[in-house]
Amino acid sequence: MKIKQKVLNIVNSNDYIPLTFDELSSRLNIEKKDKKIFHKIINELQKDKKILLDKNSNIIPITEQKAYPGTIQGSGSDFCYFIPDDENVDDIFIAKKDLNGAIHKDKVLVTITVEKKPNRSPEGKVLQILSRETKKLVGTFDEAKGYGFVILDDKKYGFDVFVQSGNKNGAKNNDKVVVKLIKTPSKNHKNPEGVIVEVLGGKDDPGIDIYSIAKTFKLPYEFPKKVKQQAKEIEQHVDESEKKSRMDFRDLLTVSIDGSDAKDFDDAISITKKGENFVLYVHIADVSHYVKKNTALDKEAFRRGTSVYMLDRVIPMLPVELSNGICSLNPNEDRLCLTIKMEISPTGKTLDYKFYESVINSDYRLIYKNVSDFLEDIDNPYEDEKLTDNLLLMKELYEILSARRKKRGSIDFDFPETKIILDENSKVIDVTKDERRIGNKLIEEFMLITNETVASHFGYLDRPFLYRVHEEPDEEKVNTFKRILSNFGYHLKGKNLYSKDYQRILNELDGKPEKPLLASLLLRSMQKAEYSENPSIHFGLASMFYTHFTSPIRRYPDLFIHRIVKNFINHKPDTNNEKEFMKYIKDIAKQCSATERRAEEAEREAIDMKSAEYMQQHIDEEFEGIISSLTKFGIFVQLDNTIEGLVQFQSMIDDYYVFDEKNYTVYGERTKKSYHIGQKVRVKVINSDKDKRQIDFEFVN
Numbered sequence: 001m002k003i004k005q006k007v008l009n010i011v012n013s014n015d016y017i018p019l020t021f022d023e024l025s026s027r028l029n030i031e032k033k034d035k036k037i038f039h040k041i042i043n044e045l046q047k048d049k050k051i052l053l054d055k056n057s058n059i060i061p062i063t064e065q066k067a068y069p070g071t072i073q074g075s076g077s078d079f080c081y082f083i084p085d086d087e088n089v090d091d092i093f094i095a096k097k098d099l100n101g102a103i104h105k106d107k108v109l110v111t112i113t114v115e116k117k118p119n120r121s122p123e124g125k126v127l128q129i130l131s132r133e134t135k136k137l138v139g140t141f142d143e144a145k146g147y148g149f150v151i152l153d154d155k156k157y158g159f160d161v162f163v164q165s166g167n168k169n170g171a172k173n174n175d176k177v178v179v180k181l182i183k184t185p186s187k188n189h190k191n192p193e194g195v196i197v198e199v200l201g202g203k204d205d206p207g208i209d210i211y212s213i214a215k216t217f218k219l220p221y222e223f224p225k226k227v228k229q230q231a232k233e234i235e236q237h238v239d240e241s242e243k244k245s246r247m248d249f250r251d252l253l254t255v256s257i258d259g260s261d262a263k264d265f266d267d268a269i270s271i272t273k274k275g276e277n278f279v280l281y282v283h284i285a286d287v288s289h290y291v292k293k294n295t296a297l298d299k300e301a302f303r304r305g306t307s308v309y310m311l312d313r314v315i316p317m318l319p320v321e322l323s324n325g326i327c328s329l330n331p332n333e334d335r336l337c338l339t340i341k342m343e344i345s346p347t348g349k350t351l352d353y354k355f356y357e358s359v360i361n362s363d364y365r366l367i368y369k370n371v372s373d374f375l376e377d378i379d380n381p382y383e384d385e386k387l388t389d390n391l392l393l394m395k396e397l398y399e400i401l402s403a404r405r406k407k408r409g410s411i412d413f414d415f416p417e418t419k420i421i422l423d424e425n426s427k428v429i430d431v432t433k434d435e436r437r438i439g440n441k442l443i444e445e446f447m448l449i450t451n452e453t454v455a456s457h458f459g460y461l462d463r464p465f466l467y468r469v470h471e472e473p474d475e476e477k478v479n480t481f482k483r484i485l486s487n488f489g490y491h492l493k494g495k496n497l498y499s500k501d502y503q504r505i506l507n508e509l510d511g512k513p514e515k516p517l518l519a520s521l522l523l524r525s526m527q528k529a530e531y532s533e534n535p536s537i538h539f540g541l542a543s544m545f546y547t548h549f550t551s552p553i554r555r556y557p558d559l560f561i562h563r564i565v566k567n568f569i570n571h572k573p574d575t576n577n578e579k580e581f582m583k584y585i586k587d588i589a590k591q592c593s594a595t596e597r598r599a600e601e602a603e604r605e606a607i608d609m610k611s612a613e614y615m616q617q618h619i620d621e622e623f624e625g626i627i628s629s630l631t632k633f634g635i636f637v638q639l640d641n642t643i644e645g646l647v648q649f650q651s652m653i654d655d656y657y658v659f660d661e662k663n664y665t666v667y668g669e670r671t672k673k674s675y676h677i678g679q680k681v682r683v684k685v686i687n688s689d690k691d692k693r694q695i696d697f698e699f700v701n
Contacts (some may be wrong), residue, residue, distance in 0.1 A: 003028065004041050010463040011051055016491060018107075018585040020060035034531045038381040060109065060130065066094075067109040068126055074104030074156035077154055082110045082124060090122055096158075098125035101184055103192075104156045114240050126445040136180050137161065138216040140203050140691070143194065150179040150194060153216050155692055159191055167195035176200040176212045208312050209613075210606055217602040219315050230601035231319035234290055236326050238334045238359065247356040249339060252281060253390055255364040255445050256329050257371055264316075265329040266553040268337075268362045269446060271393050277351065278344045278397045282450045283360045285327045286336040287552040288562040290316070302588070305595025307554035310606045316554070331365045338562055340450055344397065348404030353453050355569050363387075370662065371439035386582040398442040401449055402466075409466035409542035411501030414518055418642040420610045428614045431641050446549040452543055455564065459535050459545035464581050466557055466565065466588060468546045469536040470529040481525040484677060487499045488514055500543040517628050517638070521677070528597075531557055531589035533582055540634050557592050560585075611643045615688035615695050622700055627679045630666050632659045635652075635675055637683050638696055645695035647683065652699065 005482050008030060010016060019027065021042060042059070042505070045051045052060050052069070072094070081091040092110055094102075105589060107130040116169050139152040148168060150161040161179050163171075171177050173224050177200060177660035185248050199375060200215060201208040214221055222450070224229070253269040270281035280638045291297045301317050308315040316323045329335050339358040343351045346527040373379040374388070375395050379448075406412060418678040419434035436444075451468070456467040490508060492501055502522060509515035526540065531548075538546035552558040567574050573640035575581035629636040649657045655668030657675075667674040683697035 003030075003038065003122060004045065006193075006434075007041065007059075008044060008061075011059055011212055016061065018060055019624060019700070020057050021059065024059055024427070035256065042194075058130070061128075067111050069107070069109055069119040069130065071133075072099070072102050072104055072106045072108055072126070072644060078157075078158075079342070080104065080513060081121070081157075082108070082126075092118055092124040094124055094126065095123045098123075099185075100126040100129070101124045102129050103134070103185060103388065104154070105133040107133060123335050123534070132181075134181075136178050136197065137194075138176065138178055138200075138212050139171065140390045141168070141171045143171075144455060145170075148173075149189055149191075150177060150196070151691075153212055153691070162191045163194055163196060169196045169199070171199050174203045176208050177680050178204050178215060195255055207312070208608060210313065210426060213602055213605050213609065214308075214310065217605075219598070219602060220304055221299075221315060223300060223319055223326075224296065228319060230295060230297050231321040234297050234321055235319070238326075238336055239308050241655070242332065242336065243359045243370040245357075246336070247339065247358045248282065249283065249337075249356075249358050249376050250334070250361040250362070253386055253444035253487060254281075254283065254362045254488045255387070255390070256331070256362050256439045257366045257368060257439055260367045260369065263314075263322045263328070263551045265365065266327065267447065267550050268329045268360060268444070269394065271390055271397065273393070274343060276346050278395065278638065279345075279402075280342045280344060280446065280449075281339055282342070282446055282550070283329065283337040283339045283358065283548055284562075285329055285553055286338050286357065287318070287322065287513065287559050289336050290322060290327060293563065297322075301556050301559060302591060305556050305592045306599050308599040308602055310603060311420050311610065312426055314426075317556065319554060327553055329360070329362050331362045333444070334359055338565060340453060341450065342399070342453060344449075348452060353457075355565055357566065359570055363634055366439075368437065368439035371442070375438045375442075377549075390406075394439065394442055394446075394513050398438070398445045401445050402441070405445075405448070405541070406503060408496060409503050410543075411499050411502050411506065411522075411540045413523060415505075415516065415519065415523075418607050418611070420607060420614075428610045431611055431614045431643055433640065433642055448541070451549050452541075452545065453589040453595045454549045454561065455543075455545035455547035458568075459548075460563065463564075464533070464559055464578060464585055465535070466547060466645045467535050467587050468529060468530050468538060468548050468557070469532045470535075470538040470540050470546075471527040471536065472539050473526045477525040480664075481521055482661065485518065486519060487676060488518065488678065490518075498537055513626070513680075517626065530593040530596075533585040533589050555592070556595075557588065560588055561577045579675060605693065608689055612690045612693055612695055614641060615645070615685055616690060617683050619688065620684060622682060622684045622685075625683050625697075627675055627677055627681060630659055630664060630675070630677065632661075635666055637681055640664075645683070645685070645688075647697045651686070651696075673680040689695055 016447055024034060025038050028695050030474050070082050070091055072084050073081045078096045080094045082094050082207045092112060108126045109128040109130060110124045111127055112122050112124045116122040136154050139150040142149045142151055146165045148163045152164060176196040177196045180197045181192050185192045200212060226659040254268050254270045256265040256268040258265055266285040268283040289299060300366045304317045319601055337358045337360050340353060340358045341351045345351055370381045371391060376392060411659040412689045413437060416433040416435045419432045420428060423429050455467060478497060486494060490505055506519060535545060537544060547561055548555055548557045549561045550558060564574055624641050625639045626636040627635055628638040628644055632647055634646045636646055638644045653674060655671045658669050659666050659667050665674050665676045682700040683699050687696040
């Protein structure tokens, strides 16, 4: 039998699980010398539309019907959405009867059954489940006589998991558990069946709620033994011989500026003047000196991708011996760094720069609040005159760099963040607005110019590199945003929009009460930034080249970039095989983009959960708020403390309300009473469900 037919027999078999090129060639016992020919056969099958490759390079069969690979996204109701791998294909509505046993997060093949109509998504059905991403789920065990159910934390699955008596494994009523699916949902919609594989603790035990979120998102809580052992073996003092081989910046006045609760300091700043020019030194912890490529530490850091900050705890990318120890730029301790020395003109132009392997000794560990109080003339907590002079110099340079960046069109979002205050038992005490002040902005500005300088250097060298890219906004989302803007009297003109256009709108909104909401909608109209092996623009920053270099303790891309920078400093090649190296960078980009999204979702889930827990204490209380979003089922209202709740149409009993998507208003059919984005309203809290992450309001008067 010919190889081509053997491939088709495998991929079209009923029990086929998608394989990569290497996996399929291994299954067919293709010898190394014949790999090139086999690759040609796979390409021919693609051209003949017999197979296709999904975004993970898995080989997928093509049926007679046009089929799209992608992911199921549940809604918790009688339908799901299909998110295609191909960004040019619209999301597809899938009714429950057409899921064919697929569940939330499954990788599937879908065909369209009803084409797209105005204001309606196309409809489709699942042809084949390619892989089940989720086999272990987290929830609360609800015990009954002789059996039980696990009520899942993630409501997007839309089902509970049945557990027979013999599969409880010691779980008690109201325990938080991990359940493994052993029978998936059937086509007649019966509940799936599972076995409890881990009991996390009682539902109301201190901190178990946040721990459950970590488990839901499969965040690696514990480090493997080999990684722990490697971390313990790392010396916690800098070797004297290593200091001698580096540029010594210990005589410079150097400070780190971070939040009051920070424990890992991976950046520090020094600043001087050279005539009219500023000389800015940005020192970044040399993590790559301690975390060597392909070691257990490195592989675990790659697997995690990023540190995850979940309110009262951190799930770090690196063990504490590194993150809080030898890699942290603690004051009055010698530390190894990569330093970028930049000479910057009074107009903010970078005139010259140089990279160094260095040793520093930070003089002060400063806190954002205190620095902001000093620079905003509120208070001066510092006695060292040289320190205060340096801070004033930093402020001067910050203002120059910020003005230059805004002038070129960089979009400056200034959102207040949600600050959740917990007690020692992880119970929420308060939810407040955590605003970025000048101390925060100053450090952000210095990190931005550092990241741009590094990216531009390697971008113009045209060497293999890892970039942080941000594509232009989606046209459909832009048009929706334009309509909303016009309702407020603002206008974005032209089909081709640039970051300058967005910044102009934000400037016009300065001081207006609707700014936070419209800025939020503007952000939603934009694409998500991600990592890429291909150089491309960063739309939001109006930058030709951008990367992440400044946080190697908590982000793997930065650690990888450090290795490239050190090779450049030492005149070493990054690789002997550029093609393989580019593939390696592509894998890093894909993994780090995925782990970043996972971290953001987990962090947001923790905030939503604790916000709902906080509002449970305020049932029947009234608050002033502002309408933040309108939907087909209700009106979202945001309170001053950033908490958002929903006023459902069914609670608005004075009329029948309709969402006018074109004009982005909600109006009553009889009274013609209308609601719009940015409108100030008064609401009462009528319900708050911590488990569902849902807060319900009703309008007062």
